[in-house]
Amino acid sequence: MKVLSVTSELYPLVKTGGLADVAGALPLALKAHEIEVKTLVPGYPAVMRVIGKAEERLHLPDVFGAEVRVLEVEHEGLDLLVLDAPALFDRTGGPYLDQNGADYGDNWKRFALLSKIGAEIAAGAIEGWQPDLVHAHDWQAALTPLYMRHSAAAGMPSVITIHNMAFQGQFSSELFAQLSLPGPAYMESLEYYGRVSYLKGGLTSASAITTVSPSYAEEILTPEFGMGLEGVIASRVGDLYGIVNGIDASVWNPASDPLLVENYTAASLRKRAANRTAVANHFGLDDDDGPIFCVVSRLTWQKGMDLLAEAIDDIVAAGGKLAVLGTGDAALEAAMRAAAGRHNRRVGVIIGYDEQLSHLMQGGADAILVPSRFEPCGLTQLYALRYGCVPVVARTGGLADTVIDANEAALGARAATGVQFSPITADGLRQGLRRAIRLYGDAKLWTQIQKQGMKSDVSWGKSAERYAELYQRLVQKGH
Numbered sequence: 001m002k003v004l005s006v007t008s009e010l011y012p013l014v015k016t017g018g019l020a021d022v023a024g025a026l027p028l029a030l031k032a033h034e035i036e037v038k039t040l041v042p043g044y045p046a047v048m049r050v051i052g053k054a055e056e057r058l059h060l061p062d063v064f065g066a067e068v069r070v071l072e073v074e075h076e077g078l079d080l081l082v083l084d085a086p087a088l089f090d091r092t093g094g095p096y097l098d099q100n101g102a103d104y105g106d107n108w109k110r111f112a113l114l115s116k117i118g119a120e121i122a123a124g125a126i127e128g129w130q131p132d133l134v135h136a137h138d139w140q141a142a143l144t145p146l147y148m149r150h151s152a153a154a155g156m157p158s159v160i161t162i163h164n165m166a167f168q169g170q171f172s173s174e175l176f177a178q179l180s181l182p183g184p185a186y187m188e189s190l191e192y193y194g195r196v197s198y199l200k201g202g203l204t205s206a207s208a209i210t211t212v213s214p215s216y217a218e219e220i221l222t223p224e225f226g227m228g229l230e231g232v233i234a235s236r237v238g239d240l241y242g243i244v245n246g247i248d249a250s251v252w253n254p255a256s257d258p259l260l261v262e263n264y265t266a267a268s269l270r271k272r273a274a275n276r277t278a279v280a281n282h283f284g285l286d287d288d289d290g291p292i293f294c295v296v297s298r299l300t301w302q303k304g305m306d307l308l309a310e311a312i313d314d315i316v317a318a319g320g321k322l323a324v325l326g327t328g329d330a331a332l333e334a335a336m337r338a339a340a341g342r343h344n345r346r347v348g349v350i351i352g353y354d355e356q357l358s359h360l361m362q363g364g365a366d367a368i369l370v371p372s373r374f375e376p377c378g379l380t381q382l383y384a385l386r387y388g389c390v391p392v393v394a395r396t397g398g399l400a401d402t403v404i405d406a407n408e409a410a411l412g413a414r415a416a417t418g419v420q421f422s423p424i425t426a427d428g429l430r431q432g433l434r435r436a437i438r439l440y441g442d443a444k445l446w447t448q449i450q451k452q453g454m455k456s457d458v459s460w461g462k463s464a465e466r467y468a469e470l471y472q473r474l475v476q477k478g479h
């Protein structure tokens with residue numbers, strides 16, 4: 001089977017979050033199921049720099065006023081179709097934000113173009129390669145299924161995956177006229193309280209909707225998590241699937257990870273100590289017995305970072321230490337810096353994005369904190385499980401699905417892999433932290449939890465199989 005994946009991020013080329021990891025790892029995992037994936041990704045500078053010699057597969061002189069080329073190249077096992085449109089993607093900032101952190105004013109056009117070209121390829125624009133199905137990711141690619149419905153690819157099945165319902169791609173309805181869609185598509189598919197919602201366009205047009213964990217698939221049917229689109233989701237509930245993300249087990253493997261000071265396995269956990277010392281040194285923390293908690297996260301309300309800021313003094317008072325790596329809201333960055341200022345050698349904060357350091361933290365910290373208010377899947381707790389870094393997580397979405405709480409029953413059955421807390425408040429988090437610190441005090445129990453976590457199946461194996469089954473079903477059924 002041939003699948004076109006359409007995404008605005010792709011590890012290892014361009015990443016702002018979990019979407020990139022999934023878009024980069026799933027095609028590799030699907031190879032085992034004889035599914036050939038080509039991935040359409042924008043030609044940002046970071047992509048254009050590394051692709052080297054690429055073959056031009058499509059040239060369109062004017063789409064939405066931009067000259068567009070599609071270049072095909074293989075990169076680290078991925079078959080890429082790079083959308084080379086310098087007028088829209090050759091920018092010095094990030095994929096969505098300019099250097100000052102503001103949204104590009106023409107994001108509506110940039111990602112409409114990505115989707116439009118996805119639909120063109122679905123309709124056979126690339127000579128000699130015709131996909132059987134299209135898989136679009138998040139709002140940035142969400143118009144692809146809609147454009148397909150209004151093209152020669154109208155009968156082809158499509159899947160849209162929601163990685164985070166909070167990001168919907170809403171724009172002024174005045175732009176609709178510029179999207180090259182037939183008039184009725186506005187009310188039928190896109191209209192959201194008088195605006196245009198790209199995500200809604202995908203949710204109403206795709207053959208199937210997936211989200212990245214079973215719990216989140218249920219949660220988005222409720223007003224609290226559905227972010228205003230719960231009604232749309234409810235109308236498609238028969239086509240809704242929750243498939244938990246896996247991780248790329250070759251990139252995230254403590255036995256071979258070159259970014260660790262010392263490699264280790266569950267059988268040689270003691271060697272983690274060298275990584276722990278390295279983390280303590282890097283963050284300027286005392287290298288004493290108290291547990292090192294770490295955070296690798298966007299510093300945002302969604303991630304519960306304000307709750308963490310409230311609980312930091314308690315971590316320190318209970319003998320714990322904290323290493324924070326993240327960027328995000330200015331106020332939360334300031335709160336983290338202030339905590340580091342208050343707690344010399346007990347709290348270390350690095351404001352920034354550092355993929356390499358994140359590996360060392362997973363391989364050295366004793367526990368990772370993920371106090372998200374909502375979490376479609378979450379990847380950091382999955383890396384943590386594999387690295388024997390015990391996850392302390394809010395009981396929500398993918399966190400609830402992937403971490404087994406160390407309650408009495410689970411501990412008795414030797415099944416526990418971490419700590420879940422609820423309610424998701426500062427007090428709930430404090431309670432979770434207290435439990436984690438108590439467990440850490442029992443070295444034997446703590447090692448048991450670490451080892452059990454390292455045994456968890458966090459690979460793409462089962463999840464890739466579920467995607468493969470879904471694709472097969474949709475292709476057999478036709479749209």
Ligand code: ADP
Nearest residue numbers: 017018297325326352353354355358378379380
């Ligand atoms: P989200 O996609 O909502 O941000 P996920 O947990 O699904 O959350 O994925 C986040 C990804 O980004 C993980 O791979 C995590 O390690 C990485 N990440 C987040 N912040 C940083 C950071 N400051 N430095 C390095 N990696 C980070």
